[in-house]
Every structure is written in structure tokens, then in C-alpha cells.
Amino acid sequence: MRREVPLLITFITGVVFALSYFIPGGWLGQTERVFGDWITIVQAFAVWLGVLNLLKISLIKIQRKEHDWGYSVVIAVCLVGTIAAGMYSGFAPQFESFRDPETPFNFIFRNIFAPLGATMFAILAFYVASASYRAFRARNREATILLIASFFVMGGRVPLLDSIFMPIIDGTFFADFAGWIMSYPVTAGQRAIAIGIALGIMASSLRVILGIERSHIGGGN
Amino acid sequence: MSLDIGVWIGALLTLGIFSFLYRDNPFYKLCESIFVGVSAGYWFCVFFFDNMVRKFYFGVFPSEAGIEPKYFLIVGAVLGALMLTRLIPSIGWISRWPLSFIVGATAGLYMMLFFVSNGLNQVADTMLPLYRETAGGDFDPAETLGTILVFIGTFTGLIYFFFSKEHKGLFGGAARVGIFFLMVTFGAAFGYTVMSRMSLLIGRMDFLFRDWLGLLG
Known part of the structure; x- marks a missing residue:
């Protein structure tokens, strides 16, 4: 069960995706499309797993008061806060989508996520300069x-x-x-x-x- | 100077990340932790609304009449839910099932995609007649030289990556020519990386000096 089933699943999905390149129509193509939809859903759960794991690790660190546990509080608060803002933006009737320019989620994206991401990569310019040397x-x-x-x-x-x-x-x-x-x-x-x-x-x-x-x-x- | 609270938040966070250039410090660590938390939350929401709500929920429960519900999506949700068993050590081994599904699908898909796009297509674009003509039917020396160069570079580059035979003699000479082409490629890639990072840095400086401080016109 622990090894045979995963190996069988890997084999079947691998063969379906490889063969559907040659036979895009019929039941094989249809199976490939169904598998493709399943992948999209499994991906979402994989991201949830990562987020829950991050939250779990942060909470354990806070509970044990490990070194620099204060930063874990920041991580947990920002994580929960962003999710709360996203859920509100997605379900509140005054917004059409969670990506609307007026939503709190978009405010976080525009003023926190985007500047931090761009600066993280921009800072590499200095290290590239020393690598260039x-x-x-x-x-x-x-x-x-x-x-x-x-x-x-x-x-x-x-x-x-x-x-x-x-x-x-x-x-x-x-x-x-x-x-x-x-x-x-x-x-x-x-x-x-x-x-x-x-x-x-x-x-x-x-x-x-x-x-x-x-x-x-x-x-x- | 800007009076927008969003610009101020962005500017302070930008300065916090840049403070790492001095040395690792609490201000940088705070901004780094904010980035980790916010980005995890951001991707959670994006996948929740795009994949779970739009794809799964509206697939199983269509919002418009006349659209067939896709009940087979429930199997995907069950498979995905099994992935969360990884958080419970006693039954964590079940999470290998959805993982195997993803790995198998990726292997099957990439095997064919890379075989065609990176393998067959690249070989086909290299195996061209070396004698090239212009649209008018005359000899085209520049294009001919380029085609020869691409053929030699690709062939000798592949020889360099062939490690089953010792790189000595004629084979070793060809491998050295291959290194020449690979170094030009790495040099160009390095140049582009430097330019992209510089471009981002200019963007951040522009944000600080124009949008935040209002020093640039």
C-alpha cells in the first residue's frame, strides 16, 4: 500500500500524459484533461499544506519561545492578516473580485507584497556587482x-x-x-x-x- | 513628499530590505518576516479563489443554468485533501498518493514537451543547409556564416556535455571549441542578469526619490 499504490499512480498518470501527446482525442485525451483539472485542484491543496506548515512551525517557535520568536509572531500575524483581507475582498458583496483595485487585498499587494518582492531582487544588483568583479x-x-x-x-x-x-x-x-x-x-x-x-x-x-x-x-x- | 499611507509603507519596507547592505539587522529581519507572511497569505488566496472557487466550486456547482456539473472534480479535491495528511505523522504516508499523481503527470508531460521543444525542434533548426541564399536567390555570406557557426557551436557544445569518452585528442579539441560557445552563452546570460537586476534597482530608486520623496519631476 505504502509503496505499490504511489508507484502505480505515478506509472498510470505518466503514461496517460505521455501517450495523450500522440493520441490527443478520444478517451485518452479526455482522461488527460480530467487529470489536468485534478492537478489544478491538488496544486491548491499543496499551497494550503505549505501555508499550514509555515503557520504550525511559527506557532511552535512562539510557544517554545525559541531564539528570535518575535519574528515568528510577525510571520503568523501577516499570514493570517493577508488571508483575512483576501477572504473579505473575495466574499464581500461590494467587490466584484478579490483583485479589484479598491480591495484591502489589492492594497496589501500594491504596497507591501510588490515593493518587498521587487526590492528583494533589486538588492541582488549589489551582489551581482561583486560577483562581476x-x-x-x-x-x-x-x-x-x-x-x-x-x-x-x-x-x-x-x-x-x-x-x-x-x-x-x-x-x-x-x-x-x-x-x-x-x-x-x-x-x-x-x-x-x-x-x-x-x-x-x-x-x-x-x-x-x-x-x-x-x-x-x-x-x- | 508623498502623503499616501501606502507609499509610506512601501518606502519604509524598501528601506528595510536595503538596510541589509549595511549588515543583518532587526529592521531587515522584520521586513523579511513581513514578506514571508504576506507572500504565503497572498498565494493562499490566489490559489483559493482561482483554483478552488473558480475551478472546483463553480465546476461542481455551475452558477448558470444549462451547464453540466463536473462531478469528477470531487475526486481531485479528495486527492488534494489527502495531501494535508502530511500534517498528521501517523497517516502522513497517504500524502504520497497525490504527490505521486503530480510527479507522474509532470514526468509524462515534460518528457514529451522537452523531447519536442528542446530536442527535436532544436535539432531540426540546426540541421539546415549551410549554403544560404537571399530572397532573390543570391548567395548570402552573412547568413551562411551564421548557420555554420550555429551548427559548429551546437555540435561541439554537445560534445563537451558527452562525458562517456575522455576529452582528449580531436574529441577534446572539439570539446574545447564547445566551451568557447558555452562561455559566450554564459557571458550573455550574465549580462542580461546584471541588466535585469539594475533595472529593478533603478525602479526602486525611482519609487523612493519620485513617488515617496518627490525629488524627481
Whole structure:
């Protein structure tokens, strides 16, 4: 029960989705669409599981008064507050949808979630700068190639190099050169990586469907 | 300076995250905790209304007359509910059933999608006649050179990823050419990453100096 049923479910769903590519109509295609709808619902429960787990961990930390438990209070309050705002926005009759611009949920999204998310990624600009320094020291041939490629792509994609060299080179030479790099050498490299990924995913998917790879059910026999 | 409470909240949270550049501090940790809590709550609500209300509830109980109820969706809800058994250690093993369903579906779907889009299509776009002509039927040297370059780059890049044979001799030379193309690709990817992060940083600075402080016109 604990191993056989999950392996059987994996095998059946995997085979249905793989075969429905070749036979999109009929009962196989219909089964695939039903499975697709089920996935959408299971995804929602998976998010609930994550949220409940976060709440459980935070409450345990608060109860035991562990190190920095005050931040767990903030997490729990913000979590419950956002859900409460979302439920009110979704069910209150004056709003058409929970995404309406006037809803409390949208206020939280616009003024808390979006600024925090954007700043979290923006802060990486500073760490990318220090990573650039390490990468661009051009200690060997490969690093030099990486340096040259990124220099021309960055300088060409924004009108920086063309503006600097305008008195010497007229037109959009650097923008065109960046375009050429993207169209040919980068395309070649990306294709090699993409084909490698395709082969890897096919092999690992087959292992999962056939039950050779069992890490998702705890591994072992 | 803005008088909008929302702008003030956004600005203070932005400064809180930026304070990490100095060092890890309570102001940053507070903003980080707010982000964790709010984002978990946000995604909970999005999945609740989009997947559960719109897809499941209105699927089983259609709001308009004449639409057939989709009772088979109840099986999906039962499968999803089984996932919550993970929170109860004694019956947590049941959560492997919906997990297996998701893993199996993803494996089957991705196997074919990647085989076609990343495998067959990429190979087909590479295996082109190397002699290229313009629309008028004349020899096109730029396009010919580009096609040759893409063919050589893809082929040697794949040789580099082939680890079943030692990279020595002619094979090793081809692998080194492959590294050249891969490094150009990584360089371009790095350049784009830097630009996207800088773009976000400029956006946040614009928000602080224009929307909050009103220093920019």
C-alpha cells in the first residue's frame, strides 16, 4: 500500500500524459484533461499544506519561545492578516473580485507584497556587482571570453557603447554586434544546453514513470 | 513628499530590505518576516479563489443554468485533501498518493514537451543547409556564416556535455571549441542578469526619490 499504490499512480498518470501527446482525442485525451483539472485542484491543496506548515512551525517557535520568536509572531500575524483581507475582498458583496483595485487585498499587494518582492531582487544588483568583479578578472581564456561577451551584450543592448563611441563609429555598430552575438554564438550554446536538458529530462522522466527513481515516495525498495 | 499611507509603507519596507547592505539587522529581519507572511497569505488566496472557487466550486456547482456539473472534480479535491495528511505523522504516508499523481503527470508531460521543444525542434533548426541564399536567390555570406557557426557551436557544445569518452585528442579539441560557445552563452546570460537586476534597482530608486520623496519631476 505504502509503496505499490504511489508507484502505480505515478506509472498510470505518466503514461496517460505521455501517450495523450500522440493520441490527443478520444478517451485518452479526455482522461488527460480530467487529470489536468485534478492537478489544478491538488496544486491548491499543496499551497494550503505549505501555508499550514509555515503557520504550525511559527506557532511552535512562539510557544517554545525559541531564539528570535518575535519574528515568528510577525510571520503568523501577516499570514493570517493577508488571508483575512483576501477572504473579505473575495466574499464581500461590494467587490466584484478579490483583485479589484479598491480591495484591502489589492492594497496589501500594491504596497507591501510588490515593493518587498521587487526590492528583494533589486538588492541582488549589489551582489551581482561583486560577483562581476570576481568573474571579470579574466584569469584564464574561458573567463576572458565570458567577460568580452557580457561586456558587448550589456554595452550593446543599452545605447551605452554606441553613445560613447559616436564620434568615432557612427550608427548602431555595438547594438548590431550585440544582436549578432545573441543570434549566432549564443543561440549555438543555448541549443547545446537545451538538447542536453531534453535528453536529461527524458531519461529522468522515464526513470520516474517506470518506478526506477523513487525519491518522491521516500526512496528505497 | 508623498502623503499616501501606502507609499509610506512601501518606502519604509524598501528601506528595510536595503538596510541589509549595511549588515543583518532587526529592521531587515522584520521586513523579511513581513514578506514571508504576506507572500504565503497572498498565494493562499490566489490559489483559493482561482483554483478552488473558480475551478472546483463553480465546476461542481455551475452558477448558470444549462451547464453540466463536473462531478469528477470531487475526486481531485479528495486527492488534494489527502495531501494535508502530511500534517498528521501517523497517516502522513497517504500524502504520497497525490504527490505521486503530480510527479507522474509532470514526468509524462515534460518528457514529451522537452523531447519536442528542446530536442527535436532544436535539432531540426540546426540541421539546415549551410549554403544560404537571399530572397532573390543570391548567395548570402552573412547568413551562411551564421548557420555554420550555429551548427559548429551546437555540435561541439554537445560534445563537451558527452562525458562517456575522455576529452582528449580531436574529441577534446572539439570539446574545447564547445566551451568557447558555452562561455559566450554564459557571458550573455550574465549580462542580461546584471541588466535585469539594475533595472529593478533603478525602479526602486525611482519609487523612493519620485513617488515617496518627490525629488524627481
